[in-house]
Amino acid sequence: MKARLLLHDLPKAARQPVLRQSSALCFRIKHGRPKVLLVTTRKSRRWIIPKGWLIPGLSPQETALQEAWEEAGVSGRINGARLGQFLHHKHHSDRPPSLCLVDVFPVHVSTVSQEYPEKTERWRKWFSPKKAALKVDSHELAELLRDFKPYSH
Template identity: 35%
Template sequence: MDQHTPPATQFGALPFRETRGGEVEFLLITSRGSGQWIIPKGKPIPDLTPQETAAREAFEEAGILGEVDPHPIGRFAYVKDQGQPTAQFIPAVEVFALRVTQQLTLWPEMGQRSMVWLTPEQALHAIEIESLRKIVRRFANRFPKAR
């Protein structure tokens, strides 16, 4: 890809689970470059739909499996590897909700990132990308106890 060709849309998963008390929690991971708290995401994967790509990225980056919603819940843009000489603007990450049903003990990128389950309030505090915070806030409001 030359410097005049914009990067393609990426696909991301917003991993969530409901607690026994009916509250929602989100799984966030750190990016490998900047270490900021984000969601699993990546470039399109041939022969996979956007939501399947999002689910695959969640498996590879965080070791989670689940039910992915086929309809996107939002889009955000970000600067990849911010502050690095190779930083690039990613114009869009299409986000799909992923209800986590299984958390694995081994996965492809294990040990390359940190990850944590957070309440909506904690997640909103941890996420630096404002447009991603808006998606998390809007999605959390679907759960009565998150309001």
């Protein structure tokens, strides 16, 4: 499990309440090589993995699967334990940013749908893990992507 930046390492002035999110590192194997799915954020069109707030009544793993469906139109199964975590600043239009600790779960994709809830709000694209790591802004998420091995967890 990887968590590169520990909360107690932050300067006191930077500390704020930490909220939890769950995310799906969606992957498939194509020609013997892993491909991971990135989606864009709704507003700034930055590349990320599907993620969101924990859903009441669902486990973090089930939340990750739900986010994968809503944001990327994919279904699959969690392939092993949590891969790791990364910190993320969630920006809001009506209040200061929130610091989020995001759990990352590997999702082996079995179905890709052409119709899904956020189709008109996001783009999705498959990348090699190394290319995906170059597309995301988070250094911690990039490291998880670079180190991703689909059958090692």
